[in-house]
Amino acid sequence: MIETRDLWFSYGSREVLKGVNFRANKGEVTILLGRNGAGKTTLLMHLNGLLKPSRGEVWIDGVRVKYDRKSLIEVRKKVGFVFQNPDDQIIAPTVWQDVVFGPKNIGMGYEFAEEAIKSLGLKGYEERLCNSLSGGEKRRVAIAGVLAMNPDYIIMDEPTAGLDGFGLKNMIEIIENLRDSGKTFVISTHDLDFAREVGERFVYMDNGEIVHESDRVDLRFANRCGLRIGNARGRLIVIPHNAEIPDVDADFIAAMGTKAKKRASVEKLEVDITNAVLERSILRAIEGHTVMLICSTEMLNVVEREAEKFPVFLEILDGFDHLAAVNTDSIFDSTIKTKRR
Numbered sequence: 113m114i115e116t117r118d119l120w121f122s123y124g125s126r127e128v129l130k131g132v133n134f135r136a137n138k139g140e141v142t143i144l145l146g147r148n149g150a151g152k153t154t155l156l157m158h159l160n161g162l163l164k165p166s167r168g169e170v171w172i173d174g175v176r177v178k179y180d181r182k183s184l185i186e187v188r189k190k191v192g193f194v195f196q197n198p199d200d201q202i203i204a205p206t207v208w209q210d211v212v213f214g215p216k217n218i219g220m221g222y223e224f225a226e227e228a229i230k231s232l233g234l235k236g237y238e239e240r241l242c243n244s245l246s247g248g249e250k251r252r253v254a255i256a257g258v259l260a261m262n263p264d265y266i267i268m269d270e271p272t273a274g275l276d277g278f279g280l281k282n283m284i285e286i287i288e289n290l291r292d293s294g295k296t297f298v299i300s301t302h303d304l305d306f307a308r309e310v311g312e313r314f315v316y317m318d319n320g321e322i323v324h325e326s327d328r329v330d331l332r333f334a335n336r337c338g339l340r341i342g343n344a345r346g347r348l349i350v351i352p353h354n355a356e357i358p359d360v361d362a363d364f365i366a367a368m369g370t371k372a373k374k375r376a377s378v379e380k381l382e383v384d385i386t387n388a389v390l391e392r393s394i395l396r397a398i399e400g401h402t403v404m405l406i407c408s409t410e411m412l413n414v415v416e417r418e419a420e421k422f423p424v425f426l427e428i429l430d431g432f433d434h435l436a437a438v439n440t441d442s443i444f445d446s447t448i449k450t451k452r453r
């Protein structure tokens with residue numbers, strides 16, 4: 113387990129970590145979520161001694177991290193760090209020279225380097241110049257360099273930044289395979305889909321503090337931490353309180369335009385919402401009725417923003433995991449119920 117205890121850190125007079133108690137359990141993939149500037153990278157850099165806390169402690173497998181050179185070498189063997197930008201990590205001219213840089217530096221053998229080259233699909237790339245590689249390939253070289261030291265823990269700072277769909281899929285496979293082989297991960301990301309795919313524990317950071325922890329993505333906190341996925345899309349289901357659709361629904365239908373479908377024996381009204389505009393008039397129209405909204409996170413953001421301005425009580429009922437069981441369309445990931453306060 114990696115743990116921080118009451119961790120404080122400042123860059124000059126700028127306080128960035130404010131008493132962080134973080135924990136990453138062995139064998140798990142812990143995801144660190146938070147908006148830009150929340151302090152994720154700063155926290156991650158403490159987990160293998162790249163930064164020294166102003167106050168507080170870091171513990172790895174029950175041993176308190178010390179900051180002399182000899183202790184730090186031991187820490188770096190146990191905990192590898194994959195930087196957000198591979199160019200910050202790659203230092204040698206060729207792929208092979210770069211991957212063996214770490215083990216060579218501390219007099220370790222190259223067996224894990226060879227294994228890493230294979231497992232990351234870099235066989236045949238050994239003599240390639242790193243600066244001739246694509247972004248995705250560079251990322252794999254950076255990971256191979258970390259694996260060459262055979263660490264138990266792998267810290268990744270935004271590993272999906274700049275990856276296309278194939279690169280993302282490949283990254284997910286790499287993490288899953290390594291996890292199955294017993295590695296522990298701590299990963300920071302803004303990518304909610306990716307987080308859901310690989311994560312087992314989720315830690316939410318805001319303004320230098322941990323504000324929440326959960327064992328599945330909690331949309332309320334993901335939202336607070338500035339995450340977004342997909343487009344603002346969703347389906348609004350309005351269930352009127354009385355059997356007859358009251359007059360107010362005429363406004364609602366008008367507001368929704370031609371997309372609204374009103375059936376003859378209406379007990380509920382269903383509307384597909386395909387853009388980010390959920391206007392005040394719509395919220396006014398649905399006020400007082402039970403409303404279910406199945407939507408993408410972006411739409412959730414829109415609704416929550418609007419609901420703050422309008423007296424509609426908003427309660428998130430379910431996250432993606434539950435809803436996925438009843439609706440396989442991946443754009444739908446949350447259910448909201450609104451009712452009059």
Ligand SMILES: Nc1ncnc2c1ncn2[C@@H]1O[C@H](COP(=O)(O)OP(=O)(O)OP(=O)(O)O)[C@@H](O)[C@H]1O
Pocket residue numbers: 123126128146147148149150151152153154155
């Ligand atoms: N070397 C530095 N010197 C001074 N301030 C820094 C330095 N590095 C980071 N900061 C500041 O510390 C705060 C936290 O930065 P950090 O990189 O840890 O956040 P983050 O959550 O990783 O953000 P992002 O998601 O944008 O990568 C930010 O306000 C940032 O400007």
